[in-house]
Amino acid sequence: MNTEAIKELLYKMADDLLIIGHRNSEWTGLGPILEEDISFSSMAQDKIGQAQALYVLLHDLGEQEPDTVAFTRNANQFHNAQLVELPNGEYDFSLMRHFLYDHADQLRFEALANSTYEPLAKVARKVKGELKYHVFHANTWVTKLGLANQESHDKMQHALNHAWNYALGLFEPSANEAALIDESIFIGENTLQEQWLQNITPVLLKAGLTIPNPSTWNPIVGGRIGIHTAHLEPLVEEMSEVFRYDPTAEW
Numbered sequence: 001m002n003t004e005a006i007k008e009l010l011y012k013m014a015d016d017l018l019i020i021g022h023r024n025s026e027w028t029g030l031g032p033i034l035e036e037d038i039s040f041s042s043m044a045q046d047k048i049g050q051a052q053a054l055y056v057l058l059h060d061l062g063e064q065e066p067d068t069v070a071f072t073r074n075a076n077q078f079h080n081a082q083l084v085e086l087p088n089g090e091y092d093f094s095l096m097r098h099f100l101y102d103h104a105d106q107l108r109f110e111a112l113a114n115s116t117y118e119p120l121a122k123v124a125r126k127v128k129g130e131l132k133y134h135v136f137h138a139n140t141w142v143t144k145l146g147l148a149n150q151e152s153h154d155k156m157q158h159a160l161n162h163a164w165n166y167a168l169g170l171f172e173p174s175a176n177e178a179a180l181i182d183e184s185i186f187i188g189e190n191t192l193q194e195q196w197l198q199n200i201t202p203v204l205l206k207a208g209l210t211i212p213n214p215s216t217w218n219p220i221v222g223g224r225i226g227i228h229t230a231h232l233e234p235l236v237e238e239m240s241e242v243f244r245y246d247p248t249a250e251w
Contacts, residue, residue: 001183005176006117007061008079009186012174012224013108014054015080018070019232020101021047022239026088039137043098046130053123060119071240075233076226083166085223085232092145096159099138100167100200106131107195116184139203146207157209164212168193168219 024044055066063069083101088094109131112124145152171193180186204211222228 002179005179008174012079017051020084092155092159172221
């Protein structure tokens with residue numbers, strides 16, 4: 001199997017999960033209601049645990065220890081999509097990002113449960129169960145707030161419009177993607193994006209929200225090759241502060 005192609009896939013997935021897990025954790029103590037405070041904190045823990053499982057697979061392929069990979073790289077060495085590094089903003093944006101990202105993440109892991117790369121398939125079969133709750137949570141609140149009142153609807157529509165092109169960047173193909181498809185390791189980003197659109201469209205319609213016109217679609221890419229917004233560097237520094245202070249600490 002093409003080891004470099006597998007590493008590219010693992011790095012972008014793990015980095016997405018680590019960064020959005022950290023962003024979700026920033027809602028701890030700040031959620032609009034107690035239930036949401038607990039939900040975002042719980043999902044953050046899940047995602048950081050999922051990231052760790054993927055970093056372990058990378059270590060098995062010859063990369064450094066999971067803690068070292070997670071906490072000693074510079075921002076331009078991360079492979080996450082720019083969507084996940086953006087500041088939380090108000091709750092409407094964080095919720096919409098959660099909705100768009102977790103639908104893609106669930107489909108990705110469902111596809112990988114059948115991967116010919118068995119170590120990743122094994123992780124995917126475990127993780128996809130956790131993601132069902134994440135997607136259910138996102139669907140529930142996007143629908144509630146989309147239909148609640150005009151102000152709520154307008155905020156959710158604005159959040160969708162703002163996040164959309166960043167979300168399309170989740171499907172930025174890797175340099176070695178053809179090898180992943182040829183070897184039945186992964187279905188490929190184009191197929192994943194098609195499935196994602198099929199999944200999110202009925203939920204958004206139910207919520208009374210409108211997907212941006214395709215003429216405005218302009219995927220914001222570059223994150224997979226280390227091109228990031230100015231928001232990632234301070235996040236990485238904050239995230240790695242404890243490790244730099246005490247490298248023996250466990251996460």
